[in-house]
Amino acid sequence: MALLDIEGLSVRFQTSSGLFPAVENVDIKVDRGEVWSIVGESGSGKSVAMLATMGLLPWTAEVTAERMLFDGQDLQRLGSRQRRRIVGGEMSMIFQEPMSSLNPCFTVGAQLDEMIKQHRGGTRRERHERALDLLAQVGIPDPARRIRAYPHQLSGGMSQRVMIAMAISCDPRLLIADEPTTALDVTIQAQILELLLRLQEEKGMALILITHDMGVVAETARNVIVQYAGRQVEKQEVRSLFAAPRHPYTEALLSALPERSGDADRLPTIPGVVPGQHDRPTGCLFNPRCRYVTEHCREVAPIPAADDPAHTLCHYPLNDPQAATPPDGLSPRSQQQDDNPEVRP
Amino acid sequence: MLKFVLVKLAQLVPTFIGVTIVAFAFIRLLPGDPILLMAGERGLTPERYAKLQAEYGFDRPLIVQYWDFLKGLLHGDLGNSLVTHSSVVNEFFSRFPATLELSIFALAFAVIIGLPAGVIAAIRRGRTLDHTIVGISLTGYSMPIFWWGLLLIMFFSGTLGWTPVSGRISFMYFIQPVTGFMTIDTLLAGNWDAFLSALHHLILPAIVLGTIPLAVIARQTRSSMLEVLGEDYVRTARAKGLSNFRVIMVHALRNALISVVTVIGLQVGLLLAGAILTETIFSWPGIGKWMIDAISRRDYPSVQGGLVLIAFLVMIVNLLVDVAYGVINPRIRH
Numbered sequence: 001m002a003l004l005d006i007e008g009l010s011v012r013f014q015t016s017s018g019l020f021p022a023v024e025n026v027d028i029k030v031d032r033g034e035v036w037s038i039v040g041e042s043g044s045g046k047s048v049a050m051l052a053t054m055g056l057l058p059w060t061a062e063v064t065a066e067r068m069l070f071d072g073q074d075l076q077r078l079g080s081r082q083r084r085r086i087v088g089g090e091m092s093m094i095f096q097e098p099m100s101s102l103n104p105c106f107t108v109g110a111q112l113d114e115m116i117k118q119h120r121g122g123t124r125r126e127r128h129e130r131a132l133d134l135l136a137q138v139g140i141p142d143p144a145r146r147i148r149a150y151p152h153q154l155s156g157g158m159s160q161r162v163m164i165a166m167a168i169s170c171d172p173r174l175l176i177a178d179e180p181t182t183a184l185d186v187t188i189q190a191q192i193l194e195l196l197l198r199l200q201e202e203k204g205m206a207l208i209l210i211t212h213d214m215g216v217v218a219e220t221a222r223n224v225i226v227q228y229a230g231r232q233v234e235k236q237e238v239r240s241l242f243a244a245p246r247h248p249y250t251e252a253l254l255s256a257l258p259e260r261s262g263d264a265d266r267l268p269t270i271p272g273v274v275p276g277q278h279d280r281p282t283g284c285l286f287n288p289r290c291r292y293v294t295e296h297c298r299e300v301a302p303i304p305a306a307d308d309p310a311h312t313l314c315h316y317p318l319n320d321p322q323a324a325t326p327p328d329g330l331s332p333r334s335q336q337q338d339d340n341p342e343v344r345p
Numbered sequence: 346m347l348k349f350v351l352v353k354l355a356q357l358v359p360t361f362i363g364v365t366i367v368a369f370a371f372i373r374l375l376p377g378d379p380i381l382l383m384a385g386e387r388g389l390t391p392e393r394y395a396k397l398q399a400e401y402g403f404d405r406p407l408i409v410q411y412w413d414f415l416k417g418l419l420h421g422d423l424g425n426s427l428v429t430h431s432s433v434v435n436e437f438f439s440r441f442p443a444t445l446e447l448s449i450f451a452l453a454f455a456v457i458i459g460l461p462a463g464v465i466a467a468i469r470r471g472r473t474l475d476h477t478i479v480g481i482s483l484t485g486y487s488m489p490i491f492w493w494g495l496l497l498i499m500f501f502s503g504t505l506g507w508t509p510v511s512g513r514i515s516f517m518y519f520i521q522p523v524t525g526f527m528t529i530d531t532l533l534a535g536n537w538d539a540f541l542s543a544l545h546h547l548i549l550p551a552i553v554l555g556t557i558p559l560a561v562i563a564r565q566t567r568s569s570m571l572e573v574l575g576e577d578y579v580r581t582a583r584a585k586g587l588s589n590f591r592v593i594m595v596h597a598l599r600n601a602l603i604s605v606v607t608v609i610g611l612q613v614g615l616l617l618a619g620a621i622l623t624e625t626i627f628s629w630p631g632i633g634k635w636m637i638d639a640i641s642r643r644d645y646p647s648v649q650g651g652l653v654l655i656a657f658l659v660m661i662v663n664l665l666v667d668v669a670y671g672v673i674n675p676r677i678r679h
Contacts, residue, residue: 056583080589088586095584100577104676105599115585150675166585 001072003206004030004053004091004174008066011045011052011230019062020277022048023230027311030206032173035197037209037221037238039253043274045230046210047096050176054093055083071173089119092167096179098159102151108135108162109147112169119170134165139195157188161195168199174206175199181216193220214257218242226250229274229285233313244319246312248290284315292316346671353667357660365418368652369411372645379403379427379643401427403645414649423650428642433650437632442525443513444624444631448616450547451555451623456609459559463566463605464598470571478563486560490619494553494626501549508549511628515542554623558612565608569601576600603674610666614659 011023023045030036038046052063053075068075070086078086095101103111112131116122122130128147135143138161151159160180167175177196181189197220200207209220217224217238224241226234226249234247245251252270254260261267272289275281281288287297297315304311380397381389389397398404402413417424423433459482466478502510513527514520518539520530528547531540573579574597582596617633624633632651639647671677
């Protein structure tokens with residue numbers, strides 16, 4: 001049984017001009033101890049899908065799913081009290097903006113203590129010891145002093161470490177990290193990612209890393225979900241994704257990586273933006289930006305082929321020896337080169 | 346913290362000097378002459394008038410009179426009332442507890458009702474309950490105090506006969522003033538019935554005086570709660586698996602209070618202004634009613650002294666609010 005098993009997750013927001021589908025028909029299956037990454041541009045619904053799983057969306061959001069199980073428990077059917085026992089305790093989350101994610105009115109210690117008290121209990125002294133221990137685990141120097149600090153006295157990197165300490169304080173089985181390094185500067189980014197991976201390995205917890213950075217994906221995840229405009233367009237093991245992307249969007253994302261652009265003067269970009277509420281195209285949602293687009297793409301929305309393990313949401317998946325090559329001879333680059341999926345790229 | 350308080354105190358000095366000028370000048374700008382008013386309908390001979398003017402020092406240049414007033418003020422002496430001939434300071438502080446008691450009850454009423462109303466409106470944003478609370482508080486804010494007071498008296502005292510019309514306590518009781526607070530003095534005297542009577546007399550004036558602050562507090566609480574509820578740290582609190590109650594009452598309200606406390610502090614000045622009207626309506630023997638009487642008799646020392654004392658108290662309260670602000674907002678303190 002998978003730890004997190006979500007099928008057909010959709011989230012729609014009530015707006016003044018009707019319902020806006022932020023996430024449509026997303027499937028995620030995460031086993032114990034696995035590292036997954038959800039990648040996509042801003043507005044592709046990555047965070048919304050995970051916030052829906054945590055039950056953190058505002059009441060204007062309408063969340064539906066065919067299946068939403070955590071460790072066999074149906075998250076949709078649980079009462080709010082039982083769900084709160086899972087959220088924070090067994091499944092926890094850290095966010096993009098560490099500086100504003102901590103409550104400015106309470107000390108680091110108080111905020112850690114609250115979490116431990118909520119899910120584990122224990123005497124004040126035990127909780128204090130645990131909080132100190134956690135701060136040390138996430139690499140905060142001088143925990144005895146930092147535990148009395150207020151959030152505004154911490155740097156962004158320190159704040160994110162505190163958030164991580166809080167998230168792992170009750171030994172969750174799943175940690176969701178929503179762009180945990182986006183707001184931090186580059187040197188700190190690597191440290192935080194390293195810390196997350198180390199903790200993931202030590203504690204054997206599953207990790208879902210939401211990011212828009214393919215570089216981060218390459219360094220961290222084992223499995224990748226690519227999301228575009230609220231839809232899952234591809235799901236692959238990371239090495240084969242990098243070697244042989246199936247969706248034109250994935251391919252475009254990869255070719256925008258500096259490492260892959262060779263010695264071109266300018267990095268390749270994907271023209272246009274993710275469609276919003278009012279400019280959703282007909283047919284395939286990616287068609288206005290796709291370099292392989294055909295008339296068929298503009299008219300008919302694609303569905304993944306039943307025998308496609310990557311669940312590619314495209315009429316003409318790339319890099320598939322069995323499938324027909326795209327029309328007009330616009331065949332993309334390489335064929336599959338991946339023989340050893342265990343080795344990270 | 347001490348430095349913070351001292352700096353704030355120093356900042357009060359220019360304000361205070363301004364207040365003395367305004368208090369001194371305004372009563373003298375009013376038409377009417379205290380000495381003619383004292384004489385009443387019999388009138389005065391010009392010789393007698395000149396003699397009295399000299400006796401009270403009103404014949405001297407204004408700047409000299411002002412200087413005298415300032416000198417006295419620094420010695421804690423605000424002169425004697427022209428009407429009662431007793432010291433203004435004593436007159437003021439013998440009545441002040443009545444006003445303070447009324448204001449405390451009014452503010453308590455405003456906070457106890459206004460704060461939860463604002464929180465509830467914010468949680469139920471855009472729904473019927475929210476619209477109801479916002480509507481009622483707008484009505485309360487726009488209601489003229491004297492009219493609102495009269496309406497309540499007509500309904501609760503007149504039609505229903507539930508509450509007394511005026512005064513602090515029933516004539517049946519005589520309570521030796523100790524603290525000046527009727528509710529405390531009756532309890533100190535061990536007279537339970539008198540305590541209930543005092544409470545009875547307080548209800549309507551406190552509601553009338555507390556209505557505008559209540560509306561202001563409710564609206565401020567609502568808007569700052571709405572702002573805070575959208576903050577990332579509220580989402581973090583929910584992600585911790587805390588109960589909705591704890592998320593709202595601890596994580597959100599604590600932050601929302603920072604601006605609400607400032608607004609509550611500002612209400613204190615308005616309370617004293619409102620007390621003047623409320624005390625007049627309910628014949629409440631506090632400084633509001635005393636000031637009105639002093640103004641109508643052109644009792645210069647009482648008016649200027651009273652104004653300066655009220656201004657001083659408001660400034661002290663605002664200073665305390667600033668200190669409280671530092672206590673609830675760690676970003677100010679550290």
